Amino acid sequence: MMHGEGAHTSNQEGRYGEDGERLTDAFVIGIAGGSASGKTHVAQQIDSFYKWHTPEEVALAFENNYDLDHPDSIDMPMFAACLADLKACKQTNIPVYSFKDHQRLKETKYLYGAAIIIAEGIMTLHDPSLRALYDLKVFVQCDSDLMLARRIRRDVKERGRSVDGILEQYLRFVKPSYDHFVLPTSRYADVIVPGSDNSVAIELISTHIRRQLNDRSMRFRERMANTTTDSFLFHVPNSETPSEKMLRLNLRLLDQTPQLKGIYTILRDKTTTREDFIFFVDRLATLLVERALESLPFRPKTVVTPVGVESNGKEVDAKFICGISILRSGGPLEQGLKRVINDVPIGSLLIQSDAESGEPLLLHGMLPACIRLRHQAEEAYVFVLDAQIGTGAAAFMAIRVLLDHGVRQDRIIFVTFLVAAGGGVSVLRNAFARVKIVCGAADGALHESWCEDSHLGEGKGETDGRKVWVIEPGMGQIGDRYYL
Known part of the structure; x- marks a missing residue:
């Protein structure tokens, strides 16, 4: 064995x-x-x-x-x-x-x-x-x-x-x-x-x-963030807006209606109460999943209405459908997926940054049965849920995990609230051109910062730090705001 x-x-x-x-x-x-x-x-x-x-x-x-x-x-x-x-x-x-x-x-x-x-x-x-x-x-x-x-x-x-x-x-x-x-x-x-x-x-x-x-070890996250941001901004005209960049990258961006902009205004506001934040996150998640559902195949279906008349319509033509939530930022999108697709199985991937190197680590995976078995994975459509795409390192790893299991690239639908137009999404599009990414908004900047972590060592207080990348203006830590 x-x-x-x-x-x-x-x-x-x-x-x-x-x-x-x-x-x-x-x-x-x-x-x-x-x-x-x-x-x-x-x-x-x-x-x-x-x-x-x-x-x-x-x-x-x-x-x-x-x-x-x-x-x-x-x-x-x-x-x-x-x-x-x-x-x-x-x-x-x-x-x-x-x-x-x-x-x-x-x-x-x-x-x-x-x-x-x-x-x-x-x-x-x-x-x-x-x-x-x-x-x-x-x-x-x-x-x-x-x-x-x-x-x-x-x-x-x-x-x-x-x-x-x-x-x-x-x-x-x-x-x-x-x-x-x-x-x-x-x-x-x-x-x-x-x-x-x-x-x-x-x-x-x-x-x-x-x-x-x-x-x-290739220092993947830092290399990905630096390479993608520099090369992406170099080839994009300064006059191009984040939304235009998303369209050029073939991302499915929700229509920027006044209603949608109103929702994002509430979610970006740091004074928004937790109750309101949860309500509007669930509402936005439903809109995103409904848009993502358009990526599924449909076939004709004829039904008989309550008045006895035939009606020609459509039904989903997919043998296996499941969701994968990237813990824990993907959690706020789960309710939307459950509302739109009844009884959908949802698995999870725990991808976190190493405390010392800042590199993405796959720490745990709970995948639905249709992905664990390769002959079923090849027929599955998978909705990947993550709150935002900054450097894209976590998204990159999640997609690779699915491909390693036999899921077809064109059957992966990535659903996210926010994308940094100048971040790792360009690398994702270059590496996985057939993966569909559905997002609600695009911010222009990915800012490099330094996160300090305090801990005790050898009987005295010490402070360590690691490099992080923050989307600006962004929405903060969406998972923390949703669950805490």
């Missing part, structure tokens, strides 16, 4: 260039060694890729007469396919194996977004197609007597086996397979780690991994 270091909560900083293409893959580590050699001290969980067993094979397994340590018992093609997806920053659904029931379960485990992937198992280094995917290959070497003692203790306690059954299986299958198939793969390892007292070796490996990840 594969274990993603931070598989559900990970940092994807620096993986993509301004053109939206992936610059680096995830860092993949393959760890092999004998059964109970101590591999789980380096990485946890193993052997999910055992093949589906017939009732006869399960019966033999309960009698300790089925060889689970032979390479043929592992579904190597599926193992390699899932690992290749994760390395390429795509999602995968890995099988779950029950040692207690000697069977692969029907359920699967969803994995995505790991910066570091650990593939661990007795046959991890056996297959050439797997070895080609590893950035670092590790073999855990341990004394046979110690491995047997650990196996007896583990299988009795965790898997309900008898000592006699364990010894019979070990002598008949485990030891011969280790000698013939597992131990010979140690020659492919970059590092051989002892099965006990291996803290020094693990620290060396960890240092190597940290160095590799640091080398891959």
Whole structure:
């Protein structure tokens, strides 16, 4: 089985260039060694890729007469396919194996977004197609007597086996397979780690991994903000208004009616009460989603009216529709989406800036089922909700997450209250030209500022800061004003 270091909560900083293409893959580590050699001290969980067993094979397994340590018992093609997806920053659904029931379960485990992937198992280094995917290959070497003692203790306690059954299986299958198939793969390892007292070796490996990840960091947010703002303003005439810039970038901007301008005046006013702010945010969110709904496909439909007359109309022609809210600024748009599309599933992405570097980090994701399964994601239409687009770093990452899952670019509809015309939206349009962006207003300036964070350190007060970019005149922190 594969274990993603931070598989559900990970940092994807620096993986993509301004053109939206992936610059680096995830860092993949393959760890092999004998059964109970101590591999789980380096990485946890193993052997999910055992093949589906017939009732006869399960019966033999309960009698300790089925060889689970032979390479043929592992579904190597599926193992390699899932690992290749994760390395390429795509999602995968890995099988779950029950040692207690000697069977692969029907359920699967969803994995995505790991910066570091650990593939661990007795046959991890056996297959050439797997070895080609590893950035670092590790073999855990341990004394046979110690491995047997650990196996007896583990299988009795965790898997309900008898000592006699364990010894019979070990002598008949485990030891011969280790000698013939597992131990010979140690020659492919970059590092051989002892099965006990291996803290020094693990620290060396960890240092190597940290160095590799640091080398891959691209300081994405600052580079994106500086590059986009400078290049965008350079090519745009000074006489062009923010709304004209939005039209030129092919953004769907709400008609700037007096009513809409009145709503934005209320929302921009810092003296507006929280009750009024919530009311007008919900009203504006509904208008934006209704406009965004025009991006969905429709097909003809004939209905019979209450007076018995046929009427030709339209209905939405989409198999899967869902929303993704970028926490927590996307929350104020959720009510509008729910009002317009009944029972729409809404997932979330937590994307925040690193306290030290200011880089965007993907910290958590709760995605609807239609996105977690790639064959459904390819047919899904997704509304991405975020309060505003400044540098565009969070929006950029959210779109890349969806593309990694198989969502088609032309089926992503980004809905936002406010866009900085001189900010990262130009990079978004260049990188993801087929993504539709629906916004209510455009402000002209993206101002670089410095945010000071106070904290206590070493028994005294200290102040650190980080670079931020603020939309002007803007609407402030919309999520905070909505929820606090």
